[in-house]
Amino acid sequence: MYQRKEVNAGPAAEICERVWLSIAERKLRPGTRLKEEQLAEVFEVSRARVRQALAMLESDGLVTILPNRGAFVAEPGVDEARDVFHFRRQVEARVMERLIATIDAKDIPRLEAHLTMERDADLRGDTTATIRLSGGFHLLLAELSGSAFLSSMLRDLISRSTLITTMYRRHVHHNCGPDEHAALIESIRARDLNGALRLMEAHLRHVEEELDLTEGVPVLRDLREALT
Amino acid sequence: MYQRKEVNAGPAAEICERVWLSIAERKLRPGTRLKEEQLAEVFEVSRARVRQALAMLESDGLVTILPNRGAFVAEPGVDEARDVFHFRRQVEARVMERLIATIDAKDIPRLEAHLTMERDADLRGDTTATIRLSGGFHLLLAELSGSAFLSSMLRDLISRSTLITTMYRRHVHHNCGPDEHAALIESIRARDLNGALRLMEAHLRHVEEELDLTEGVPVLRDLREALT
DNA sequence: TCCAACATGATTGTCGACATTTTTGTTGTC
DNA sequence: GACAACAAAAATGTCGACAATCATGTTGGA
Numbered sequence: 001m002y003q004r005k006e007v008n009a010g011p012a013a014e015i016c017e018r019v020w021l022s023i024a025e026r027k028l029r030p031g032t033r034l035k036e037e038q039l040a041e042v043f044e045v046s047r048a049r050v051r052q053a054l055a056m057l058e059s060d061g062l063v064t065i066l067p068n069r070g071a072f073v074a075e076p077g078v079d080e081a082r083d084v085f086h087f088r089r090q091v092e093a094r095v096m097e098r099l100i101a102t103i104d105a106k107d108i109p110r111l112e113a114h115l116t117m118e119r120d121a122d123l124r125g126d127t128t129a130t131i132r133l134s135g136g137f138h139l140l141l142a143e144l145s146g147s148a149f150l151s152s153m154l155r156d157l158i159s160r161s162t163l164i165t166t167m168y169r170r171h172v173h174h175n176c177g178p179d180e181h182a183a184l185i186e187s188i189r190a191r192d193l194n195g196a197l198r199l200m201e202a203h204l205r206h207v208e209e210e211l212d213l214t215e216g217v218p219v220l221r222d223l224r225e226a227l228t
Numbered sequence: 229m230y231q232r233k234e235v236n237a238g239p240a241a242e243i244c245e246r247v248w249l250s251i252a253e254r255k256l257r258p259g260t261r262l263k264e265e266q267l268a269e270v271f272e273v274s275r276a277r278v279r280q281a282l283a284m285l286e287s288d289g290l291v292t293i294l295p296n297r298g299a300f301v302a303e304p305g306v307d308e309a310r311d312v313f314h315f316r317r318q319v320e321a322r323v324m325e326r327l328i329a330t331i332d333a334k335d336i337p338r339l340e341a342h343l344t345m346e347r348d349a350d351l352r353g354d355t356t357a358t359i360r361l362s363g364g365f366h367l368l369l370a371e372l373s374g375s376a377f378l379s380s381m382l383r384d385l386i387s388r389s390t391l392i393t394t395m396y397r398r399h400v401h402h403n404c405g406p407d408e409h410a411a412l413i414e415s416i417r418a419r420d421l422n423g424a425l426r427l428m429e430a431h432l433r434h435v436e437e438e439l440d441l442t443e444g445v446p447v448l449r450d451l452r453e454a455l456t
Numbered sequence: 457t458c459c460a461a462c463a464t465g466a467t468t469g470t471c472g473a474c475a476t477t478t479t480t481g482t483t484g485t486c
Numbered sequence: 487g488a489c490a491a492c493a494a495a496a497a498t499g500t501c502g503a504c505a506a507t508c509a510t511g512t513t514g515g516a
Contacts, residue, residue: 010295035496035497035498036497036498037496037497037498046470046471046472047471047472047498048470048471048472049470049471051498051499052283055280055283056287059284059287061377061380067238067477067498067499068476068477068478068497068498068499069477069478069479069497069498070478070497070498076377079326079374079375080375080376080377083322083375083377083378084377086322087315087318087319087322087381090315090318091315094311094314094315098307146307147307147308147311148308149289149304149308149311149312149388150311152287152289153315160377263466263467263468264467264468265466265467265468274500274501274502275468275501275502276500276501276502277500277501279468279469295468295469295507296467296468296469296506296507296508297467297468297507297508297509298467298468
């Protein structure tokens with residue numbers, strides 16, 4: 001999920017992923033303060049690396065850094081939430097166009113292998129793996145599309161989506177179901193662009209519709225602004 | 229241009245902006261190696277800060293960092309170029325929607341003041357200022373739209389656009405003309421969303437049409453891949 | 457002469473210690 | 487008792503030195 005290149009998952013990326021997972025599992029709530037020293041102790045790494053990881057997480061929209069004040073788990077507002085899903089639909093559509101135009105038949109098994117892992121984690125009830133793999137499927141599509149730019153954009157949007165989902169979902173976690181992923185693979189195999197676009201659109205709408213984005217609750221991003 | 233928040237332009241952001249300007253002015257060509265020590269000497273800062281700046285520039289797509297190998301000015305391919313402009317149109321459209329829906333009349337003067345600076349720099353023949361202000365206008369629109377998310381996305385896309393323009397433009401630098409910006413301001417003042425969207429679309433198409441994106445020249449991103 | 461292994465130089469990556477800023481707790485005065 | 491100024495503690499920000507890694511040039515052998 002957080003690996004920057006194909007093989008080379010930098011050491012800081014590992015911290016990013018663990019934080020991301022903790023957020024997805026609601027162990028870290030939005031607004032929580034992230035002290036550098038504390039994180040360094042937990043992950044048994046130097047504080048410098050924690051800073052590096054926090055900077056990455058900020059650019060991915062997962063944490064907000066206030067200069068000289070510290071890092072906090074971000075709290076995206078409803079407007080940002082809508083924008084994130086809006087652009088995620090755009091990006092995933094573009095990915096699908098490139099993917100169906102350029103994909104090599106020998107890459108299809110990679111998708112199926114991923115799907116198998118998703119189903120397996122789902123059956124085992126392994127929440128952590130399920131969350132990781134669920135986002136990973138979309139990211140794999142981007143990688144197979146061959147565009148590093150689309151991949152990096154999508155990773156950003158997926159991170160934000162995850163955080164938004166934890167904040168605004170109505171019920172328990174919905175499983176970004178493996179079945180919908182399976183249907184997508186079939187469309188890709190058949191190189192059915194229109195079908196794939198329709199499925200992806202529906203898939204993402206399902207996720208968004210599970211959220212309650214009606215409330216205009218202003219979000220405390222900066223403690224100073226929040227108490228005017 | 230590179231200021232992260234409103235007032236608080238971090239010290240590393242200054243380095244980012246100077247590198248960005250050098251790239252825009254074609255003083256730094258795509259593929260150029262950026263040695264940390266060298267940059268530290270030129271900018272008279274510590275190497276740690278240079279690393280910080282390079283990391284930011286990488287996430288903005290302006291430089292490519294190869295682990296243990298160094299940083300290079302990025303060389304986006306034609307596919308990435310098309311994607312960047314594609315999404316830039318999407319983002320700017322979204323900005324315009326939010327802007328016209330929410331803008332306060334008292335903010336219009338800020339736009340006009342910016343336009344005045346653009347015209348002034350243009351008349352003086354101050355290329356550096358012209359480049360900076362030209363991108364700054366679009367970024368100002370995003371800031372006035374009130375969405376930090378859209379702002380950060382757009383800053384990223386503008387950086388990449390600049391680099392792409394220097395790589396693929398046919399003739400000399402086209403001035404992302406102040407006149408088209410002026411027309412946009414009029415539409416905003418009149419809260420004419422459809423008009424504004426049309427103008428923005430045309431404005432961005434003008435920039436893209438000045439480029440020669442026909443050649444499928446593969447780009448050397450990684451020296452290893454390039455010589456297969 | 458060509459190739460491989462090694463040694464050297466240069467460059468990036470990492471860490472710990474110190475300086476700065478912010479926050480919190482205390483004291484003294486009105 | 488409330489408020490302001492000050493002092494102590496804690497957290498963040500910065501820097502320089504050292505370690506690890508990669509590129510280049512050299513040497514020895516076939």
